[in-house]
Amino acid sequence: MNKLILATTFLAIFINNNVVAQEIKMSGIITCSKTNEPIEFVNIGVFNKNKGTVTDQKGRFTIVLSKEFLNDSLTISHVGYKTLKIPVQRANNIFFTLQPKANQLSEVVVISNKKKKNRKIGVKSYNPLLWLTAISEDNDIIENAQKINIPNKSIVKINYVNIYLRRGIDTESSFIRVNFYKNLNDLPGERILFENIVKKKKMEPGWLQIDLTEFNVYIKEDFFIGIEFLPDFKNTQSVYMGAILSKGKGFSRRSSQGKWEKLPGASAINVEIEF
Secondary structure (H helix, E strand, O other), rough: OOOOOOEEEEOOOOOOOEEOEEEEEEEEOOOOOOOOOOOOOEEEEEOOOOOEOOOOOOEEEEEEEEHHHHOOOEEEEEOOOOOOOEEEHHHOOOOOEEEEOOOOOOOOOOOOOOOOOOOEEOOOOOOOOOOEEOOOOOOOOEEEEEOOOOHHOOOOOEEOOOEEEEEOOOOOOEEEEEEEEEOOOEEEEEOOOOEEEEEEEEOOOOOEEEEEEOOOEEOOOOOOEHHHHOOOOOOOOOEEEEEEEEOOOOEEOOOOOOEEEEEEEEOOEEEEEEE
16 A cells, blocks of 8 residues: 555545445545645546546545445546556545656657648537537536547647537536547547646537647547536536537547447537648
8 A cells, every 4th residue: 555655646535435225425635745736627437337526626526336336446537647546445544646647758740831721620510409418417527529530641730629519508607628539440549648628618509619729739640539528516517519420430428437439420529620
């Protein structure tokens, strides 16, 4: 256990492990050892079993597991830190430490002097009769992802992400996290970027644009882009994304650390690139 207390990010978890009846209830707070500040929006869950949660803006979390998960582990992850797994049976009044990942050296991108092209790629339409739930009612994570094919295998800069929102929204604003994943045989694979891209946006029906120009995102291969609408924790929210059946390569997972499931169609997500 002492080996787990050597790294530099302090994950202070005070666990209330309540195994009364058929439930195990765990609550905790996650903070950074360098700043003692809480770490927000940390993904916590049972890997690939669609049971999880995320920390709030004060680093707090609560997760309730049924006894069927007693022999599983909680996976705790955040962009920039090494993933930590805690056996559920041992997650009781214990302090853990997350080890930050070594600084990732950015690949040098050679910019050509040729005139730049701009293009919108991905799903640019939607079916008015279809939609996808975009935000969890259980303080968990729902993530919808779409494959993006890069033209001519060029190096492209991702300037904007566009998402179509359906009617039925009952919140004024929401935090949105944008993730980039490798294309692993037409499935979302490992993360490409190790920067936590989170933006607070006003919610209203229509195309929602997220500006990524400040992040200088350059990608040179086909990839998946994932969209997480982060829960409010105080109020139940409803947000719905557009969808379409005629486009493929859409995926969704309904929980933090959950399993990716292929959609019969696609999410209405596209990106604006420069190349």
